[in-house]
Structure formats: structure tokens, C-alpha cells
Amino acid sequence: MTQSLTIRRPDDWHLHLRDGAMLEGVLPETARHFARAIVMPNLVPPVVTAAQAAAYRERILAALPEGMDFTPLMTLYLTEDTDPNDVIAAAASGLVQAVKLYPAGATTNSASGVRDFDRVRAVLEAMAEVGLPLCVHGEVTTPEVDIFDREAVFIDKMLDPIRRATPGLRVVMEHITTRDGVDYVRAGGEDLGATITTHHLVINRNHILVGGIKPHYYCLPVAKREEHRLALRAAATSGPGRFFLGTDSAPHIDALKEHACGCAGCFTATNTLSILAEVFEQDEALDRLETFTSLNGRAFYGLPPNEARITLVKGDPVTYPAKILTGAGPVTLFDPGYALHWRVA
Numbered sequence: 001m002t003q004s005l006t007i008r009r010p011d012d013w014h015l016h017l018r019d020g021a022m023l024e025g026v027l028p029e030t031a032r033h034f035a036r037a038i039v040m041p042n043l044v045p046p047v048v049t050a051a052q053a054a055a056y057r058e059r060i061l062a063a064l065p066e067g068m069d070f071t072p073l074m075t076l077y078l079t080e081d082t083d084p085n086d087v088i089a090a091a092a093s094g095l096v097q098a099v100k101l102y103p104a105g106a107t108t109n110s111a112s113g114v115r116d117f118d119r120v121r122a123v124l125e126a127m128a129e130v131g132l133p134l135c136v137h138g139e140v141t142t143p144e145v146d147i148f149d150r151e152a153v154f155i156d157k158m159l160d161p162i163r164r165a166t167p168g169l170r171v172v173m174e175h176i177t178t179r180d181g182v183d184y185v186r187a188g189g190e191d192l193g194a195t196i197t198t199h200h201l202v203i204n205r206n207h208i209l210v211g212g213i214k215p216h217y218y219c220l221p222v223a224k225r226e227e228h229r230l231a232l233r234a235a236a237t238s239g240p241g242r243f244f245l246g247t248d249s250a251p252h253i254d255a256l257k258e259h260a261c262g263c264a265g266c267f268t269a270t271n272t273l274s275i276l277a278e279v280f281e282q283d284e285a286l287d288r289l290e291t292f293t294s295l296n297g298r299a300f301y302g303l304p305p306n307e308a309r310i311t312l313v314k315g316d317p318v319t320y321p322a323k324i325l326t327g328a329g330p331v332t333l334f335d336p337g338y339a340l341h342w343r344v345a
């Protein structure tokens with residue numbers, strides 16, 4: 001008997017589309033299945049101003065193949081020089097849906113991020129006033145803090161103080177990787193949500209390191225111990241609430257992943273829905289897949305649900321190419337390490 005599941009068309013609340021030839025190569029992989037995505041602004045140079053976001057949005061729409069229906073939701077990259085008026089005007093016009101906070105040095109292309117939080121206070125206060133969400137890469141960059149502890153320390157030392165100092169600020173903790181992150185969101189109110197990636201539901205830190213180093217499993221925040229992966233699984237499959245899908249699909253060409261100093265990022269756009277269906281089925285939570293992929297995120301962002309539907313069909317193992325070929329170079333697809341049986345019809 002073939003099993004099928006029809007859900008509202010999903011949205012991706014954390015996505016890297018890059019630019020130029022890479023954008024052209026990866027955009028169809030997302031647009032095929034997703035209606036909307038929050039597009040991360042960590043280009044080189046970063047998308048800092050409303051004018052830059054408008055231009056980037058045009059480049060994305062120009063790269064979208066004929067007949068594909070996809071809406072990019074734009075973000076601004078917060079710097080210590082960000083002008084609160086520019087941010088508020090960009091939000092009021094509907095151009096941007098969020099502002100992204102990268103602690104300087106925390107991740108790919110974060111050098112222009114924030115070092116001194118006092119210098120972005122006025123922007124955060126203006127955002128709280130108009131309800132514009134702050135998307136946070138939640139890791140401290142202090143050299144003394146172990147990389148596996150950087151998320152938990154960030155919550156205590158940075159995020160909680162920022163939220164206390166800025167009442168009403170809406171925050172999305174991006175790509176949470178720890179039980180600490182899950183617990184902090186659960187303890188928070190309606191103004192706090194979190195994205196969870198596909199790959200952090202699948203791998204723990206052993207997958208990266210045991211039996212040889214696996215560069216295509218290296219991303220930031222780095223995958224943690226198994227107990228943390230299980231906490232993320234429980235959160236993702238928990239139904240209505242403030243946990244939602246943000247794939248953090250982050251393409252880098254193979255030459256830069258398979259490198260002495262490899263880039264951080266897993267590319268999951270192509271097979272994310274197959275993987276998620278498998279994960280939710282393993283956890284006997286298929287009836288809550290739609291809530292995670294298509295309902296909780298849009299509720300947090302105050303957007304209407306998608307009316308279009310997609311159907312997932314279960315059958316023989318589905319094969320995906322090992323890599324997608326982009327004009328920038330080949331990009332290896334995230335391999336969950338087990339057979340996938342669900343495909344989008």
C-alpha cells in the first residue's frame with residue numbers, strides 16, 4: 001500500500017541562497033518545494049541597508065526559473081553602524097521581515113557583525129517598538145569558551161541580558177543545537193521562537209568525527225552530543241508552538257568544504273522534505289510534520305499560511321544525486337546516512 005501525506009506548502013525560515021552562479025544553482029532546489037524563505041544576508045559584502053536588500057531581492061527573483069512560485073523574505077545584516085531609521089522604513093514598506101544578528105566572527109561571513117552590543121541598542125529598541133523580529137546566530141566568540149559550549153554560554157551571557165534590556169523584542173534563536181536552547185525557548189513567551197535545521201535532527205557530533213572527519217557534516221553551530229539531538233527531535237515534533245523549520249541550507253563548493261580549513265555549512269535544500277518525513281515517521285509524529293514545516297513559523301512571523309499543498313508519497317528508497325552542479329562548482333548534498341522513502345509527488 002502506498003502511503004501519502006498532503007500538507008500545506010512549507011516555508012524555510014532560515015536559508016542561504018548566496019549570489020551569482022551559486023544563487024542560480026541552488027534557488028530551484030528550494031523553490032521546487034518551498035513557498036517562502038527567510039533569506040540570510042551574509043553575502044560578501046553583507047546586505048546591510050534597505051537598498052541592498054531590495055537589490056538582492058531583485059537578483060533572487062531574476063534567478064528564479066520561469067513557472068516557479070517562490071517569495072524571498074528579506075533580512076538585514078545588523079552592524080554597529082546600522083541606522084534604525086533605515087531598518088524601520090524597510091520593515092514598514094514590507095521589504096524586510098527580520099534583522100539578523102551575527103556576533104562578529106561567529107560564523108561564515110560574520111566579520112561585519114556586532115562586537116559591542118551597546119552600539120546596536122537604538123536599533124533593537126526601534127525593532128521592539130514595531131515588532132520586527134531579530135534573528136540571532138547564538139554563539140559567543142570568546143576564544144576561551146569551548147566550541148561545544150558556545151550556544152549555552154551565549155544564552156546566559158548575551159541573549160538573556162539583551163532580551164531583559166529590550167522588553168518586547170521579538171527574537172528567533174536560529175538553528176538551535178542544544179537542550180539548553182530548547183529549554184530557553186520553552187521557558188520564554190510569545191516573543192521568543194527558534195528554528196531547527198534538518199541536519200541537526202539527524203546528526204550528532206560523532207557523525208562528524210568518528211571513523212574519519214566528515215567535512216560535509218561540519219556546520220555552525222556544530223552538532224552536539226546525542227542527548228541534544230534528541231531534545232531537538234522532541235521540540236521539532238512537539239506540534240503547535242514556537243519551534244519551526246529553518247533548514248540553514250548553506251551551500252559551499254566542494255573545494256572549500258573538502259579543504260584543510262573547511263567552510264561551515266550543510267546543503268540540505270534538495271532532500272530536506274524527504275529527510276523530515278523520515279524523521280517524523282521514525283518518531284511517530286507524521287501528523288505533526290505540517291505544523292513544523294508550514295504553520296508554526298508563519299504564525300511567529302504573523303504571515304498567512306500557504307494555501308497551496310504538496311503531497312509526500314512513501315515508496316521504494318528515493319535516490320538523490322550526491323552533488324548538485326552549480327556554475328560556481330559542485331555542492332555536495334547532505335547525506336542522512338540512511339535510506340529515504342518519502343518523496344514530494
Ligand SMILES: NC(=O)N[C@@H](CC(=O)O)C(=O)O
Nearest residue numbers: 016107108219220250264265
Ligand atoms: N550554518 C553554517 O554552518 N553556515 C552558514 C552561516 C550560519 O548560518 O551560521 C553559512 O553561511 O555558510
Ligand SMILES: [Zn+2]
Nearest residue numbers: 107137174220
Ligand atoms: Zn548561523
Ligand SMILES: [Zn+2]
Nearest residue numbers: 016040248250
Ligand atoms: Zn545560516
